[in-house]
Amino acid sequence: MKFAHKRATAVAAAAVAAALALSGCADTGSSGGGSSEGGGSDNLSITFLPKSLGNPYFDTSSKGGKAAVEELGGTFAEVGPAESGPDAQVSYINTATQQGVGSLVVSANDPKAICDALNEARDAGVKVVTFDSDTNADCRDLFVNQATADGIAKVQVDLIAEQIGDAGEIAIVSSTANATNQNTWIDKMKELLAADHPNIQLVDVVYGDDDEQISFDKTAAVLQSHPNLKGIVSPTTIGISAAARYLSTSDYKGKVALTGLGTPNQMREYIEDGTVTAFALWNPEDLGYLSAYAAAALINGDITGKEGDTFKAGKLGEYTVGADATVLLGDPYVFDKDNIDDFDF
Amino acid sequence: MTSSPPTTVIPVSGITKHIGALGKAREFGILIALVLVVIAATTMNPSFLFSTDGWRDLLLTPSILVLVAAGQAIVIITRNVDLSVGSVMGLSAYLTGRLFIDVPGLPIPVVVLLAVLFGAFLGLVNGSLVAFARVPAMVITLGTLYAYRGINVMWAGSTRVNASDMPKEFLAIGTGQFLTIPILAIVAFVILAAAAWYMRNTRGGREYYAIGSDPAAAELYGLKVTRRVLTAFTLSGALAGLAGVFYVARYGTVSSQAGAGWELDAVGAAVIGGVAITGGIGTVWGAAIGAVLLMTINRALPILGIPDFWQRAVVGVLIIGAIVLDRWLAVRQRQRLIEARDES
Numbered sequence: 176m177k178f179a180h181k182r183a184t185a186v187a188a189a190a191v192a193a194a195l196a197l198s199g200c201a202d203t204g205s206s207g208g209g210s211s212e213g214g215g216s217d218n219l220s221i222t223f224l225p226k227s228l229g230n231p232y233f234d235t236s237s238k239g240g241k242a243a244v245e246e247l248g249g250t251f252a253e254v255g256p257a258e259s260g261p262d263a264q265v266s267y268i269n270t271a272t273q274q275g276v277g278s279l280v281v282s283a284n285d286p287k288a289i290c291d292a293l294n295e296a297r298d299a300g301v302k303v304v305t306f307d308s309d310t311n312a313d314c315r316d317l318f319v320n321q322a323t324a325d326g327i328a329k330v331q332v333d334l335i336a337e338q339i340g341d342a343g344e345i346a347i348v349s350s351t352a353n354a355t356n357q358n359t360w361i362d363k364m365k366e367l368l369a370a371d372h373p374n375i376q377l378v379d380v381v382y383g384d385d386d387e388q389i390s391f392d393k394t395a396a397v398l399q400s401h402p403n404l405k406g407i408v409s410p411t412t413i414g415i416s417a418a419a420r421y422l423s424t425s426d427y428k429g430k431v432a433l434t435g436l437g438t439p440n441q442m443r444e445y446i447e448d449g450t451v452t453a454f455a456l457w458n459p460e461d462l463g464y465l466s467a468y469a470a471a472a473l474i475n476g477d478i479t480g481k482e483g484d485t486f487k488a489g490k491l492g493e494y495t496v497g498a499d500a501t502v503l504l505g506d507p508y509v510f511d512k513d514n515i516d517d518f519d520f
Numbered sequence: 521m522t523s524s525p526p527t528t529v530i531p532v533s534g535i536t537k538h539i540g541a542l543g544k545a546r547e548f549g550i551l552i553a554l555v556l557v558v559i560a561a562t563t564m565n566p567s568f569l570f571s572t573d574g575w576r577d578l579l580l581t582p583s584i585l586v587l588v589a590a591g592q593a594i595v596i597i598t599r600n601v602d603l604s605v606g607s608v609m610g611l612s613a614y615l616t617g618r619l620f621i622d623v624p625g626l627p628i629p630v631v632v633l634l635a636v637l638f639g640a641f642l643g644l645v646n647g648s649l650v651a652f653a654r655v656p657a658m659v660i661t662l663g664t665l666y667a668y669r670g671i672n673v674m675w676a677g678s679t680r681v682n683a684s685d686m687p688k689e690f691l692a693i694g695t696g697q698f699l700t701i702p703i704l705a706i707v708a709f710v711i712l713a714a715a716a717w718y719m720r721n722t723r724g725g726r727e728y729y730a731i732g733s734d735p736a737a738a739e740l741y742g743l744k745v746t747r748r749v750l751t752a753f754t755l756s757g758a759l760a761g762l763a764g765v766f767y768v769a770r771y772g773t774v775s776s777q778a779g780a781g782w783e784l785d786a787v788g789a790a791v792i793g794g795v796a797i798t799g800g801i802g803t804v805w806g807a808a809i810g811a812v813l814l815m816t817i818n819r820a821l822p823i824l825g826i827p828d829f830w831q832r833a834v835v836g837v838l839i840i841g842a843i844v845l846d847r848w849l850a851v852r853q854r855q856r857l858i859e860a861r862d863e864s
Binding site for chain 1: 565567568571572573574577581674677678679680682683684694695767770771772773774775777778780781818819822823825829
């Protein structure tokens with residue numbers, strides 16, 4: 176009952192907001208499309224809309240966003256649903272449109288469901304930047320991409336090669352056998368290994384199904400079936416923490432290296448006890464920081480989202496807009512003993 | 521009928537003996553299968569049994585499923601089924617993690633007790649719905665499987681409890697050993713022994729079998745069917761709750777998906793272990809050995825060089841094999857009973 180009621184209210188709110196937005200749109204329409212073409216405005220109010228609030232990952236990205244907006248002298252706001260659902264963000268987008276914010280920085284819960292709302296916002300002059308999780312390309316001005324498959328594959332191959340002295344047997348603990356991103360990364364890692372690290376043999380790829388217990392047991396099995404194993408790469412956050420947990424309590428601790436993609440909170444214990452020396456992921460704080468600078472550049476009219484546009488992003492330096500109005504954050508970030516305590520996500 | 525009393529008596533007692541022997545043979549059979557798997561894996565790779573890690577994992581890995589399967593066996597024996605055990609386990613596991621974060625300084629035994637009581641409560645909800653609403657357990661617990669998991673997802677969202685959030689002493693229990701035997705395995709064995717003794721030797725325990733064999737007759741005979749069904753589900757919930765605590769201690773991390781799919785492993789373990797899905801037949805020991813076999817096969821197959829993708833198929837074949845064997849035994853028993861009746 177409660178849920179239905181809430182839902183009804185949300186729908187009503189969305190309807191009202193949509194009606195307002197539509198009428199607002201009609202008004203600006205008469206004054207000509209010049210405002211959106213010309214770009215340049217000084218409305219540096221930037222609103223972050225993460226997938227959900229209370230998620231440490233997005234708390235970290237918003238922290239970076241806030242720092243950037245403050246550097247720029249704008250006003251920062253963060254809104255978002257308590258839970259991530261496909262259409263949960265729509266009412267927040269509509270509200271921000273009504274408030275006339277300069278830019279919305281969104282991590283999309285669904286690539287399509289929020290498209291109409293975002294396009295209404297853009298018609299009203301709001302610059303839409305997506306980060307972390309993109310929408311369809313036609314409903315945003317710019318996407319700030321955290322990492323590319325090449326970057327992710329390379330950092331993991333580099334880390335494992337360094338940790339095992341560039342020679343020996345390694346295995347991969349992946350998520351599910353049909354996860355597209357995992358398989359892309361694994362293929363790229365194989366290419367890199369074949370090309371640059373001839374002394375490293377990839378002897379096994381096992382699938383932990385993104386389940387702690389299965390990943391844990393698969394790690395145990397892979398260690399047992401390959402007694403000469405020197406290292407494990409797990410390009411999935413659940414896989415790497417389960418593998419680390421197994422390693423940390425086994426005889427192989429310190430003998431078999433482990434690296435991959437993980438979050439600092441998951442891996443803190445195992446970095447501290449020496450099971451893992453370094454792992455990678457992008458830095459959500461930098462991601463938020465860059466997204467805020469990109470939003471400001473759109474508001475100022477420095478960039479329009481065209482390929483080849485360049486803008487400065489404070490301490491991160493200069494960035495160039497790539498194909499499909501995408502900006503790449505850069506190489507993944509390596510976490511180790513020295514920097515892990517700076518992060519809480 | 522009265523003309524040939526000896527022929528009436530002899531086959532009946534023969535059949536009873538025979539059925540008893542089969543029951544024993546069934547548990548003995550899976551025990552043999554288990555030993556064969558261990559021997560095969562150890563021959564391929566001696567570290568499966570003889571390394572410290574191998575020996576520990578051999579005993580430790582099945583302990584969690586053993587608890588869940590034992591609870592499941594008790595429920596199935598009463599001719600019900602508890603499909604929500606995976607969700608109960610996940611929710612209790614998450615509660616365990618949350619208690620360490622939200623109530624710092626709470627002694628570990630209190631946390632364990634709270635998680636077990638919470639599991640028991642969830643089981644009681646299942647039991648009440650089944651016993652009072654008179655809806656088949658499969659439907660009710662399928663519902664609570666989703667409902668409990670939904671609560672877990674709502675509560676945990678995309679966050680998780682990490683190893684660094686929990687006291688080191690608690691995590692040490694998950695891998696700790698006493699005379700080389702893992703602590704969790706010892707606890708599981710003690711609980712299992714107590715449950716098995718209760719089910720085999722006490723009047724209360726035998727009533728579960730009576731209810732499962734023929735609920736209507738049990739009711740007519742004056743057995744407290746409702747109370748027994750409630751107790752069975754509560755026990756299953758409590759054991760799943762304890763399994764949740766084990767899960768956290770062993771794996772050191774909990775997300776909203778912990779224990780997803782375990783209900784099928786638990787039912788599978790019970791069935792492989794000779795607990796008839798139609799109730800009234802089987803033992804807690806059988807279910808426990810089934811659980812150990814299931815988990816050990818999972819660990820042994822990669823060592824035997826069987827690819828990842830085939831492992832589930834092997835487990836499936838085992839389950840189907842066990843059910844076919846059950847059916848075959850039931851048909852044979854029926855034929856024998858008919859023969860016995862015709863002869864008399």
